[in-house]
Amino acid sequence: MTIKDIAKNCSVSVSTVSRVLNHHPDVSEEVRQRVLDEVERCAYIPNNSARDLVKTRSDAIGVVVRGNGNLFFSSVLKTVSDEIERYGYTMVLHYIGSDADEVNAGAILEREKKLQGLLFLGGRFDYTPSELSVIGIPFVCCSYTNYFGSLDEKDYSSVSIDDYATAYRATEELIRRGHRRIAAVIPSRNDRSISELRYRGFEDALRENGIEPDETLVEETGGCFEMPEAYEGTCRLLKRTEDFTALLMLSDTTAMAAMKALEDHGKRIPQDVSVIAIDGLNVSEYAIPTLTTMIQPAEEMGRESVCILMNMLKDPAYTRHKLLDAPLREGASVRSI
Amino acid sequence: MTIKDIAKNCSVSVSTVSRVLNHHPDVSEEVRQRVLDEVERCAYIPNNSARDLVKTRSDAIGVVVRGNGNLFFSSVLKTVSDEIERYGYTMVLHYIGSDADEVNAGAILEREKKLQGLLFLGGRFDYTPSELSVIGIPFVCCSYTNYFGSLDEKDYSSVSIDDYATAYRATEELIRRGHRRIAAVIPSRNDRSISELRYRGFEDALRENGIEPDETLVEETGGCFEMPEAYEGTCRLLKRTEDFTALLMLSDTTAMAAMKALEDHGKRIPQDVSVIAIDGLNVSEYAIPTLTTMIQPAEEMGRESVCILMNMLKDPAYTRHKLLDAPLREGASVRSI
């Protein structure tokens, strides 16, 4: 069942059928209706390969996800998938390991699949413009603050919360509750990682509230936001010092691991130690105690990312760096002292 | 940069280039090498659309995921994606809502994308053979026990844990620990749902250990494995009766919600109530207390599903229904009495 059959059955030309299928104006209402009816009747579905072939492009947009079990990304992934479909595109998904190069992965994906656009979901994003230039199509980075660069870069778009400010506010929340000895267990940070960004917010919040950061209260872990590492890191911290009343964690899952470590060391939450985190996963609402956390608006981030990408497809000059709010969700893991 | 350019540069015909690219035997070693070098030199990538067009099929396999925030599926999705790529196929992913018809979604996907095969990830699967017949390509259902049917159905393949037996064993574990008053909060079950299947395992385990199932100890919730529903359901249960020492939950996340509800009602776990679940998510290892649960081998399920699908593609008569073990992971949420 091809376009030719439809054409024959309607006694019109192939071109005409193609035109009604593509909503071209130059076709009479009568013919359009006849073709549409026939298409309906035959349950005809256009051959995408043929279409892509002549257009020399596919209607696919690639999504590169750093697949290190970060639960936050699974929730934005669903929205992203839905949105992409809603716009009539198809999604081709590619998971990469935590040490892979996403820009490269994206470039390969683009060449193989003739993508229209690319969307990066999480992961480090400290590329130089020349590294970025291997991507020849519009792309947006979701969950990445280009904070150390500048928000007026015109090469690409981004959507994320303000990682620095969010960590800053989380820390201030602890300070507001009377905490002065505040610890943090953080994934190893390089220059432009999310970890670094959030850590700076933490440090600055302390300083600007008259608290000198105490590096014995900071424990770095390997990996990136993995729970076992966070658990071990918290254990090391506790071994070194117990002289803190609050703990900042940079993600919900690592926070849950940290709470576990605290419990295992006989610390009660929040009586002995208050814990605050960043992410706002559903599951942490059911943690015991309920985790106090800064909510990353997952759906909104997914929706915005795709929306911006669509704008970029329409207008090659369009570019946007969007920062979303990450409001506090009060749980029971923080108390005032 | 097309196959013609390669051909010209090597002064061979287009057919010959195509042959070396497709590993056909009828080409001399000398020519093959020359072509391969040129391909390398030009970083030539074949046009997939053209290829698909003439082959009248794409190398894509569709994955339909029931996207109701079930964390278990996100973990198998990653493996599935990796495996599909490893076999040289591309994955086209489609999330559906919790009330959608996955077979229909799969059929549409197939027609639109000219898929080679289909993989269903979770969700109800109580279709009749005639409903199944709208899918014209091989497919495998991951995480679905065709228990009420039979394991020798030849229309499709499946991979899952034995839901009935797993729930049975979980219940027996509680009984072994001395529990006799065992409650359960379960998603609403229809005839052939996973919920029904696991519930039957629960009931039979009780009976066959001389405990008459007490329906006041069973609370049904709406939705499917959602945390808020599980929380509410547990609250309703507690309101009705507190006369139980153990609670079986059918997934890890709902178990965490239930533990939360128990805590909120002043019940300590496991001192007052033991909780056991089925899933084995990473995150529940860090629940407080650590959740005792039956581990669904997510990676293995993903790997097996894709592997079986590949076999089905090679041999149209191939079909397989595989049941995997779900071993107990002892946490701290169950105690002996």
Add this chain to the structure above:
DNA sequence: AAAGAGACTGGAAACGTTTCCGGTATCGTT
């Protein structure tokens, strides 16, 4: 009434592959 504009339509090339079919060259066999 002729001309020009505008609405609609059909023919055909083009997109980049794969694959069938036929052809040539080489080689061993008789």
Add this chain to the structure above:
DNA sequence: AACGATACCGGAAACGTTTCCAGTCTCTTT
């Protein structure tokens, strides 16, 4: 020396669309 088999290669059709171009028909304008 003639023959068949084998190995290798090129030509060309085919896959199902889109789109450019040219053409016809109708209508308005002069």
